Amino acid sequence: xxxxxxxxxxxxxxxxxxxxxxxxxxxxxxxxxxxxxxxxxxxxxxxxxxxxxxxxxxxxxxxxxxxxxxxxxxxxxxxxxxxxxxxxxxxxxxxxxxxxxxxxxxxxxxxxxxxxxxxxxxxxxxxxxxxxxxxxxxxxxxxxxxxxxxxxxxxxxxxxxxxxxxxxxxxxxxxxxxxxxxxxxxxxxxxxxxxxxxxxxxxxxxxxxxxxxxxxxxxxxxxxxxxxxxxxxxxxxxxxxxxxxxxxxxxxxxxxxxxxxxxxxxxxxxxxxxxxxxxxxxxxxxxxxxxxxxxxxxxxxxxxxxxxxxxxxxxxxxxxxxx
Amino acid sequence: xxxxxxxxxxxxxxxxxxxxxxxxxxxxxxxxxxxxxxxxxxxxxxxxxxxxxxxxxxxxxxxxxxxxxxxxxxxxxxxxxxxxxxxxxxxxxxxxxxxxxxxxxxxxxxxxxxxxxxxxxxxxxxxxxxxxxxxxxxxxxxxxxxxxxxxxxxxxxxxxxxxxxxxxxxxxxxxxxxxxxxxxxxxxxxxxxxxxxxxxxxxxxxxxxxxxxxxxxxxxxxxxxxxxxxxxxxxxxxxxxxxxxxxxxxxxxxxxxxxxxxxxxxxxxxxxxxxxxxxxxxxxxxxxxxxxxxxxxxxxxxxxxxxxxxxxxxxxxxxxxxxxxxxxxxxxxxxxxxxxxxxxxxxxxxxxxxxxxxxxxxxxxxxxxxxxxxxxxxxxxxxxxxxxxxxxxxxxxxxxxxxxxxxxxxxxxxxxxxxxxxxxxxxxxxxxxxxxxxxxxxxxxxxxxxxxxxxxxxxxxxxxxxxxxxxxxxxxxxxxxxxxxxxxxxxxxxxxxxx
Amino acid sequence: xxxxxxxxxxxxxxxxxxxxxxxxxxxxxxxxxxxxxxxxxxxxxxxxxxxxxxxxxxxxxxxxxxxxxxxxxxxxxxxxxxxxxxxxxxxxxxxxxxxxxxxxxxxxxxxxxxxxxxxxxxxxxxxxxxxxxxxxxxxxxxxxxxxxxxxxxxxxx
Numbered sequence: 001x002x003x004x005x006x007x008x009x010x011x012x013x014x015x016x017x018x019x020x021x022x023x024x025x026x027x028x029x030x031x032x033x034x035x036x037x038x039x040x041x042x043x044x045x046x047x048x049x050x051x052x053x054x055x056x057x058x059x060x061x062x063x064x065x066x067x068x069x070x071x072x073x074x075x076x077x078x079x080x081x082x083x084x085x086x087x088x089x090x091x092x093x094x095x096x097x098x099x100x101x102x103x104x105x106x107x108x109x110x111x112x113x114x115x116x117x118x119x120x121x122x123x124x125x126x127x128x129x130x131x132x133x134x135x136x137x138x139x140x141x142x143x144x145x146x147x148x149x150x151x152x153x154x155x156x157x158x159x160x161x162x163x164x165x166x167x168x169x170x171x172x173x174x175x176x177x178x179x180x181x182x183x184x185x186x187x188x189x190x191x192x193x194x195x196x197x198x199x200x201x202x203x204x205x206x207x208x209x210x211x212x213x214x215x216x217x218x219x220x221x222x223x224x225x226x227x228x229x230x231x232x233x234x235x236x237x238x239x240x241x242x243x244x245x246x247x248x249x250x251x252x253x254x255x256x257x258x259x260x261x262x263x264x265x266x267x268x269x270x271x272x273x274x275x276x277x278x279x280x281x282x283x284x285x286x287x288x289x290x291x292x293x294x295x296x297x298x299x300x301x302x303x304x305x306x307x308x309x310x311x312x313x314x315x316x317x318x319x320x321x322x323x
Numbered sequence: 324x325x326x327x328x329x330x331x332x333x334x335x336x337x338x339x340x341x342x343x344x345x346x347x348x349x350x351x352x353x354x355x356x357x358x359x360x361x362x363x364x365x366x367x368x369x370x371x372x373x374x375x376x377x378x379x380x381x382x383x384x385x386x387x388x389x390x391x392x393x394x395x396x397x398x399x400x401x402x403x404x405x406x407x408x409x410x411x412x413x414x415x416x417x418x419x420x421x422x423x424x425x426x427x428x429x430x431x432x433x434x435x436x437x438x439x440x441x442x443x444x445x446x447x448x449x450x451x452x453x454x455x456x457x458x459x460x461x462x463x464x465x466x467x468x469x470x471x472x473x474x475x476x477x478x479x480x481x482x483x484x485x486x487x488x489x490x491x492x493x494x495x496x497x498x499x500x501x502x503x504x505x506x507x508x509x510x511x512x513x514x515x516x517x518x519x520x521x522x523x524x525x526x527x528x529x530x531x532x533x534x535x536x537x538x539x540x541x542x543x544x545x546x547x548x549x550x551x552x553x554x555x556x557x558x559x560x561x562x563x564x565x566x567x568x569x570x571x572x573x574x575x576x577x578x579x580x581x582x583x584x585x586x587x588x589x590x591x592x593x594x595x596x597x598x599x600x601x602x603x604x605x606x607x608x609x610x611x612x613x614x615x616x617x618x619x620x621x622x623x624x625x626x627x628x629x630x631x632x633x634x635x636x637x638x639x640x641x642x643x644x645x646x647x648x649x650x651x652x653x654x655x656x657x658x659x660x661x662x663x664x665x666x667x668x669x670x671x672x673x674x675x676x677x678x679x680x681x682x683x684x685x686x687x688x689x690x691x692x693x694x695x696x697x698x699x700x701x702x703x704x705x706x707x708x709x710x711x712x713x714x715x716x717x718x719x720x721x722x723x724x725x726x727x728x729x730x731x732x733x734x735x736x737x738x739x740x741x742x743x744x745x746x747x748x749x750x751x752x753x754x755x756x757x758x759x760x761x762x763x764x765x766x767x768x769x770x771x772x773x774x775x776x777x778x779x780x781x782x783x784x785x786x787x788x789x790x791x792x793x794x795x796x797x798x799x800x801x802x803x804x805x806x807x808x809x810x811x812x813x814x815x816x817x818x819x820x821x822x
Numbered sequence: 823x824x825x826x827x828x829x830x831x832x833x834x835x836x837x838x839x840x841x842x843x844x845x846x847x848x849x850x851x852x853x854x855x856x857x858x859x860x861x862x863x864x865x866x867x868x869x870x871x872x873x874x875x876x877x878x879x880x881x882x883x884x885x886x887x888x889x890x891x892x893x894x895x896x897x898x899x900x901x902x903x904x905x906x907x908x909x910x911x912x913x914x915x916x917x918x919x920x921x922x923x924x925x926x927x928x929x930x931x932x933x934x935x936x937x938x939x940x941x942x943x944x945x946x947x948x949x950x951x952x953x954x955x956x957x958x959x960x961x962x963x964x965x966x967x968x969x970x971x972x973x974x975x976x977x978x979x
Contacts, residue, residue: 070731072507072524079521105512106524151862154780160512183862185776186510195591195641198463201780320858321512490883494842497876501845504873508866513858515870516849539911546903546938713939717932717951720907724914724931725924725958725970732971734919741911748904753834771869778863 030061030272034092034255035085036068037077037099044074047121047253048094050285051276058279060272073102073159075110082110085258089265092118096253097163100305100312105161105321113309116257116266117301119273122286123250123294125228126167127209127237129221131200139224139243142204146175151183156193157206160186161321163251164193164206166312167227169319170247171240179318197221208251209235210290232292252294254301270298330452332677333684342385346685346692349386353393354697358400384678388685391656392693395635396440399628403432404707407538407723411529412595412631414761415603417537419616419623426619429705431565434698435573435621436628438565441694443581443629447636448686450585451643458589459644465590467776468788472797473587474770477597479804480604481762491755498746499763502527509772510779522735529596531727532764535740536757538723540747542716547748564701573625576606580629588637595634596765602630636686643679832888839884846877903938910934923973928955 032055036048045068052064069077074095085091093115103111130136136145146153150172157164165186169179185202187193194212197205198220205212205221215221216237223237227249231239240247257269276282277295286293296304316322336342402413403420416436423432485492504515506526517523565573583605584598606622607613616623638653710718727740750757774788781787789795853870860866913930917923932951933944941947960979962970970976 068731069733070525071733072521075524076521076733106507106514106521108521151782160508160510181861183779183782185779186512188509192591195463195465196467199466200464201466320861490880490887493876494838494880494884497873497880500873501849501877504849504870508858511858511860511866513856513866515856515866516852542935542938543904543907546907546935547899547901549900549903549939713936713941713947714950716939717910717935717947718954720910720935721928721932721951721954721958724911725928725962728918728924728970729962732918734915737911737915737918741908741915744911745908752899753838767869775860775864775866775868779860781863783863 030055030064030090030268032061032064032090032092034064034066034094035077035081036066036094037074037081038068038070044094044096044253046289047096050282050289051092051094051121051255054279054282054285055272055276057281058276060276060279072106072108074099075102075106075108078103078112078115079108079110082114082259087260088258089261089269091258092269093256093258094121094253095256097249097251097308097312100309101161101163101166101316104309104313104316107322111309112256112305114259116259116261117298117305118255118257118269119277119298120252120254120294120296120301120304121277122291123228123252124292125209125226125232125235126163126206126249126251127212127216127226128167128171128224128240129197129205129207129212129216130203130224131197132220132222133200134203134222136204136224137222139240139245142171142224143175145203146172146177150175150177150181153183153204154202155182155184155204155206156187156196156202157184158187158193160184161316162186163249165319165321166315167206167247167249168204169315170249171245173318174245174247179315180320182319184319228292250294254305266298329677329680330684333680333682334687336681337385337684337688342382342685343688343692345382345386346389346689347696349389350393350689350692350696351389353390354397354400354693354700355393356390357394357397384682385685385688387656388682388689389692392440392444392686392689395632396437396693396697399436399440399631400433400704401722403436403624404429404704405538405719405722406541407719407726408530408533411533411761411765412599412634414529414533414537414596414758415599415627416624416631417533418603418758419620421537422617422619423621423624424705424708428619428621429708430701431569431621432619432624433701433704434565435569435625437694437697437701439573439577439580439625439629440632441690442577443584443631443633444636444686444690446578446581447585447588447633448683448690451636451639452680452683455640455644458586458640462590462641464793466791466794467773467780468791468794469797470590470773471770471777471788472794472801473590473597474766474773475798475801476804477600477762477766478770479801480601481759481766485756485759487754491753492759495750495755495757496759496763499532499760499765500767501763502532502760503764503767503771509768510775520735522733526768527739527764528731528736529761529765531736531740532743533761534723534726535743536747536750536760538719539740539744540751540757542720543744543748544751545712545716547752569621572610572621575609576602576622576626577629579605579609580626580631581633584630584633585637588634589640590637591641594769595631595638598630598634599627600762602626831891835884836888839881839888842877842881842884846874846881849877850874903940906934906938910938917973918971921973923976924970925952925955925959925975926973927971928952928958 034048034052036045038044045066048066052066055061055064069080071077078093078095078099081091081093085093095112100112102108128139128142130142136142153172155168157168159165165184168184169182172182173179185196187196193205193207194215196202197212198215204224209216209226212221216223223235225240225243225245226232226235226237227247228239229241229248229250231242255273257266261269274297285291313322337346398408398410399413399416399420402408402417403424406417406421408414408417420432420436423429481496482489482492485495501516503526505517505523507514507517507524514524580598580602583602584595587598587601588595603623603626606620606626607616610616610620610622612620639656642653642656708715724737724740727736747757749755750760777787778785788798849870853867853874856865856867856870858866910931910933913934914927917927917930929948929951932954933947936947937944959970959976963976963979
């Protein structure tokens with residue numbers, strides 16, 4: 001009796017560490033921990049907490065906890081996730097395209113191909129803008145300007161090696177200029193780079209569409225194109241693809257399970273996430289936050305991660321941020 | 324001017340009894356979460372934002388304003404009482420505030436911080452209503468070269484915190500600059516001084532350094548002297564309220580702090596730290612009792628606290644007029660607006676004028692509420708210092724490390740905190756001033772990226788710094804401020820020789 | 823020992839001079855190994871070189887003042903007490919590193935720091951520390967949903 005009690009206690013303690021996966025009958029009993037590899041308040045954190053709310057409100061998990069592990073564009077959190085959650089079916093990770101780039105440019109020993117993709121969740125378009133009194137009126141004008149003198153074409157956007165930088169490099173390359181010669185001035189966030197755009201210190205700027213939406217609508221910035229493959233309702237600027245450039249880049253976020261999670265455990269997570277994403281609660285969150293739905297199920301997402309990693313690596317190498 | 328009619332409507336909304344209750348609740352929980360170390364105003368608002376969603380939009384904006392001001396005030400409370408600044412903007416407050424608390428004048432220190440914040444917020448909010456459209460036009464014209472000029476001025480003023488020896492002061496500053504190098508360079512993504520440790524790629528947190536040097540270094544130092552020079556239990560001298568003398572010495576710093584804080588806060592990359600340094604320096608220069616600085620001068624609390632709050636109101640200028648979040652707190656506020664379906668930006672004032680002015684009125688109300696609720700609490704806070712020394716310091720260490728753990732639960736961060744504690748101990752023991760190290764960490768990276776952004780935009784031509792009149796003037800001011808003391812000293816000497 | 827102190831009147835300053843030299847050298851070495859170059863303007867290494875030179879200059883300044891008589895008298899220090907605080911912090915870090923959790927760590931930190939200030943009632947302090955730890959944990963974890971490091975004690979809640 002005593003021994004059983006002790007075993008039970010041990011199981012509780014171990015269960016707390018490793019999760020009590022084997023004991024679960026249905027997905028409604030899931031007790032999950034989502035790691036946001038960023039500080040509280042940021043993009044991945046709000047995605048994690050939104051997922052937490054939606055999963056619990058839609059009844060697809062019993063309890064969900066969010067843990068923040070900030071550091072180095074998410075690579076610190078990813079390394080910890082790969083190391084400590086291995087095979088644990090109760091641990092999830094929220095991450096996005098920035099982490100793909102950060103893993104490469106920080107020469108991190110881990111990357112997103114080592115974890116188990118569950119679903120791609122959201123994907124926000126980037127936008128390319130010029131100041132309102134700029135002589136550049138179209139994406140073709142911008143390409144011509146770049147071609148004429150790549151050095152004096154000053155780009156502003158988010159951190160070096162991030163999605164904004166990658167898009168600027170892709171456009172520079174498409175203009176026929178050497179992407180390693182791009183004059184990209186990195187700022188810490190959409191706010192500071194927006195000030196540089198409004199102050200007329202730059203030729204062109206890149207940011208998430210949502211961050212600069214107000215200025216675009218008021219006419220203080222002229223949007224030339226968005227990087228989303230298809231037109232988006234409510235956004236006037238047309239996709240690069242529709243303007244003859246074969247460029248698409250989406251600031252996506254997805255959810256992952258630990259390495260080595262497979263079989264029933266994996267199926268349970270997949271179905272819980274899928275049901276959540278299709279729930280009214282999740283739709284309401286997307287609307288409130290202004291996120292664009294970019295759902296893709298596990299298998300499609302897995303292939304996507306592979307191709308995205310390759311693509312980002314090529315671009316970062318071409319601008320000298322990776323070797 | 325329909326600004327004022329909107330403002331009156333806003334007040335009519337904010338002053339309803341139910342909304343006053345929401346404001347009071349917001350201030351109370353904001354203060355109580357804000358005093359937790361490591362949780363600055365930004366995180367306080369982020370954590371408590373969901374609480375406000377449950378109310379109607381009017382009530383929730385008001386509660387939100389209360390939480391915001393409560394969180395701001397809570398941060399300076401820990402800086403004054405426990406020497407653990409909750410955010411980088413209260414570092415300067417800790418300098419003199421904690422010295423005052425140690426001398427038994429924690430009550431007046433807290434009071435002057437609270438009233439100074441109130442005055443500053445009041446004036447700055449009024450400034451927001453009147454000057455916002457004008458200020459913002461100047462603010463966006465501020466290029467990297469101008470920021471570099473501003474940083475140079477800030478650097479020169481740091482010498483005010485150097486203490487007795489320029490060599491030791493410069494060493495402390497250099498230590499801060501060195502820590503500022505650590506991490507990924509923002510412009511090129513190059514890692515500096517990270518030695519292959521991924522946790523160092525984000526650089527050193529200002530609060531980790533400040534808490535390590537201030538709180539933990541202090542604990543080491545006091546413990547090491549305990550046998551020989553036992554620290555006396557902290558007395559509460561005289562009234563816990565401000566005396567007539569305190570009022571006389573506080574009111575000018577409040578106004579000066581406001582005048583410095585508001586415009587710099589309105590700059591997209593101005594921040595709240597630089598105005599607090601500038602205000603500290605100016606008060607030190609203007610004080611009739613400069614010898615009290617470093618030992619608990621009330622001007623050194625009144626001015627920087629006012630500057631801090633005024634700059635917080637200043638960040639609302641680009642936020643409301645451009646939708647530009649220029650500080651962590653502003654970014655969280657932006658998220659708050661979006662929850663109320665307000666899209667900040669150039670159209671906000673025209674499309675949602677009622678809500679904007681409702682918010683401004685709420686900020687006023689919350690500000691008054693903060694003063695009304697917290698002044699009586701000053702007496703309670705001061706009693707905290709009556710805890711027996713062993714428990715007081717044990718408590719400070721637990722709180723200090725807890726803040727670090729809450730912000731980033733990593734062993735590396737704790738090791739850094741401990742390491743800074745040891746460095747702080749050595750610095751105290753050999754009479755190195757502490758504040759320049761924190762200043763170096765804050766300003767170093769800012770000056771570095773401002774200079775390099777300028778040179779990147781000019782394709783390497785350094786003349787860009789002088790071609791813009793604004794930056795040329797600021798660089799000139801910095802040069803004059805640097806050279807003038809030497810010239811005056813030389814002149815004085817020259818005159819003496821003549822006599 | 824006395825002979826050496828005779829030759830360098832201000833030994834701590836001399837030691838600090840050496841430390842500054844070393845930091846300056848490390849910074850220089852780090853900067854000389856940077857690979858990423860800015861295409862336009864200054865590279866990230868420029869600031870590193872600047873700080874390295876500053877450190878060397880300060881080291882020389884310290885060296886000079888090390889040969890002058892000291893202007894500050896270092897006080898006697900109770901190294902035992904400082905050691906207790908070191909141990910207290912080590913207790914916290916160790917507890918979190920080894921998975922002992924936040925509450926255990928804070929308990930150790932609290933009790934050992936109180937010991938550093940001369941309190942002998944270790945058991946009382948341990949209880950008090952544990953109480954504070956539990957309260958803080960509950961506030962952060964339950965009220966604010968900020969996850970603090972978990973160990974066996976935390977999982978009981």
